[in-house]
Amino acid sequence: MPVIGESREVRGFWLAEAVWVTHSAGVARAVAEWMTDGRPGMDVHECDLYRFEDAQRSPAYVTERGQRNFVEVYDVIHPLQPMEQPRPLRVSPFHVRQRELGGYFLEAAGWERPHWYEANAPLAESVELPPRDAWSARYWSPIAAAEARATRERVALYDMTPLKRLAVSGPGALDFLQRMTTNQLAKKPGAVTYTLLLDETGGIRSDLTVARLSEHHFQVGANGGLDLDWLLRHAPDDVHIADITPGTCCVGVWGPLARELVQPLTHDDFSHEAFGYFKARQTHIGHVPVTAMRLSYVGELGWELYTTADLGLRLWDTLWEAGQRHGVIAAGRSAFNSLRLEKGYRAWGHDMTTEHDPYEAGVGFAVRMNKGDFIGRAALEGRSEETAARRLTCLTLDDPAAVVMGKEPVYADGVPAGYVTSASYGYTVGRTVAYAWLPAAAAVPGTAVHIEYFGEKVPATVVAEPLFDPRMARIRR
Numbered sequence: 001m002p003v004i005g006e007s008r009e010v011r012g013f014w015l016a017e018a019v020w021v022t023h024s025a026g027v028a029r030a031v032a033e034w035m036t037d038g039r040p041g042m043d044v045h046e047c048d049l050y051r052f053e054d055a056q057r058s059p060a061y062v063t064e065r066g067q068r069n070f071v072e073v074y075d076v077i078h079p080l081q082p083m084e085q086p087r088p089l090r091v092s093p094f095h096v097r098q099r100e101l102g103g104y105f106l107e108a109a110g111w112e113r114p115h116w117y118e119a120n121a122p123l124a125e126s127v128e129l130p131p132r133d134a135w136s137a138r139y140w141s142p143i144a145a146a147e148a149r150a151t152r153e154r155v156a157l158y159d160m161t162p163l164k165r166l167a168v169s170g171p172g173a174l175d176f177l178q179r180m181t182t183n184q185l186a187k188k189p190g191a192v193t194y195t196l197l198l199d200e201t202g203g204i205r206s207d208l209t210v211a212r213l214s215e216h217h218f219q220v221g222a223n224g225g226l227d228l229d230w231l232l233r234h235a236p237d238d239v240h241i242a243d244i245t246p247g248t249c250c251v252g253v254w255g256p257l258a259r260e261l262v263q264p265l266t267h268d269d270f271s272h273e274a275f276g277y278f279k280a281r282q283t284h285i286g287h288v289p290v291t292a293m294r295l296s297y298v299g300e301l302g303w304e305l306y307t308t309a310d311l312g313l314r315l316w317d318t319l320w321e322a323g324q325r326h327g328v329i330a331a332g333r334s335a336f337n338s339l340r341l342e343k344g345y346r347a348w349g350h351d352m353t354t355e356h357d358p359y360e361a362g363v364g365f366a367v368r369m370n371k372g373d374f375i376g377r378a379a380l381e382g383r384s385e386e387t388a389a390r391r392l393t394c395l396t397l398d399d400p401a402a403v404v405m406g407k408e409p410v411y412a413d414g415v416p417a418g419y420v421t422s423a424s425y426g427y428t429v430g431r432t433v434a435y436a437w438l439p440a441a442a443a444v445p446g447t448a449v450h451i452e453y454f455g456e457k458v459p460a461t462v463v464a465e466p467l468f469d470p471r472m473a474r475i476r477r
């Protein structure tokens with residue numbers, strides 16, 4: 001994709017580079033709007049100048065990827081197809097163990113990310129799944145189903161290291177984050193808050209998980225380099241922002257046995273009463289100092305455990321050893337994506353972008369209009385879930401054997417009405433789960449629609465969300 005945007009260091013200096021014929025008119029329009037109106041009229045995050053990681057800016061990387069681009073630019077690329085070179089580039093401290101477990105790695109932002117582990121193949125022998133077509137069977141394994149099941153029934157370790165982490169600190173940090181995001185962050189240290197970055201028109205720039213670790217120190221779970229850029233552009237002098245992703249790591253310990261696994265490893269009380277949902281604390285797991293956050297993207301009890309990169313392997317080994325008696329497994333992104341869709345957790349950049357407001361996207365719960373001013377607040381005045389003309393909608397495919405991948409068109413009453421944003425087989429619910437943008441009139445549970453997949457019209461039905469554990473009984477206990 002092209003490289004467009006305004007330099008942060010040299011304001012007024014604009015780039016519109018790496019533009020192919022197919023992008024030309026769209027880039028021209030987006031840049032013209034961006035320069036004159038302050039924002040491009042469509043979501044261009046995949047073209048943004050600041051989307052690259054440091055590791056993607058070396059001359060060697062640019063040369064290698066640039067050459068490859070000429071080969072692939074008009075190919076049909078599978079949605080999960082990773083870059084082939086240069087790999088491996090970025091690896092988490094757990095990488096050596098992941099390889100021992102037969103991790104099948106795909107790549108994102110330069111990181112090697114396990115999608116499943118061949119070591120779990122014996123667990124997949126008892127899993128019954130309908131056969132897949134050749135396209136959707138690429139970069140997929142039935143082992144993901146076994147990993148999803150083990151997460152729902154026992155406990156699994158997920159490598160969350162590649163998720164962007166920022167440290168935001170200084171005397172002005174709270175006021176700054178309050179002004180930048182939608183939710184109420186003025187809470188006691190130890191609180192974690194799900195909140196949104198909006199642009200001036202109320203479009204969703206990102207969703208963040210903000211942990212207040214002390215009065216003037218916040219750890220922000222972000223979506224990527226664009227969040228860092230947006231915060232740096234707005235930060236006052238008394239706020240310091242650092243990307244701590246490369247020097248730290250994170251394991252998600254999730255599943256009904258997560259507490260049995262973690263509690264014996266720490267002197268702190270990890271009971272529900274002492275360590276509530278959406279709370280953070282600094283503690284130790286064995287020899288390893290960690291920041292523990294009680295969050296879960298997979299809809300099961302558990303913690304994200306953060307530490308520095310040097311101690312990551314020790315943390316993994318400590319959890320792995322203690323987990324043996326509970327049947328712990330390592331689980332990959334493929335199971336993760338299935339579990340998060342069953343739970344209805346949105347993925348920014350896929351399910352929602354700057355083209356959508358929080359109410360349409362189903363994340364209006366993260367907006368506190370009465371907390372004081374924040375970027376995008378004025379644009380949201382008068383809007384609500386009720387006024388939304390379109391909605392991010394949960395669908396399930398009627399045929400348990402049918403599969404879609406994401407980005408397919410959705411037809412309501414036989415006419416194109418929207419598109420799929422994310423999709424995965426829901427191994428717990430036994431059919432494919434797809435999120436899609438639909439007009440509000442069609443986004444009513446029970447409505448029959450079709451998704452077009454390779455020319456076939458696949459029947460699907462609008463369903464109430466989330467599909468799994470809507471009362472949060474599995475997480476809040």
Ligand SMILES: Cc1cc2nc3c(=O)[nH]c(=O)nc-3n(C[C@H](O)[C@H](O)[C@H](O)COP(=O)(O)OP(=O)(O)OC[C@H]3O[C@@H](n4cnc5c(N)ncnc54)[C@H](O)[C@@H]3O)c2cc1C
Nearest residue numbers: 016017018019020021022023024025026027028029073074
């Ligand atoms: C050698 C080469 C090979 C390429 N090969 C490919 C390829 O194989 N595949 C591919 O997809 N892309 C290719 N491209 C890129 C592609 O040509 C461009 O992406 C595309 O032409 C850009 O279209 P555009 O309309 O934005 O700009 P342009 O096509 O550059 O049009 C801009 C127009 O504005 C005019 N203009 C400039 N200033 C003024 C002014 N002040 N007043 C009035 N008019 C002005 C210019 O004369 C020009 O006609 C190639 C480019 C080059 C240079």
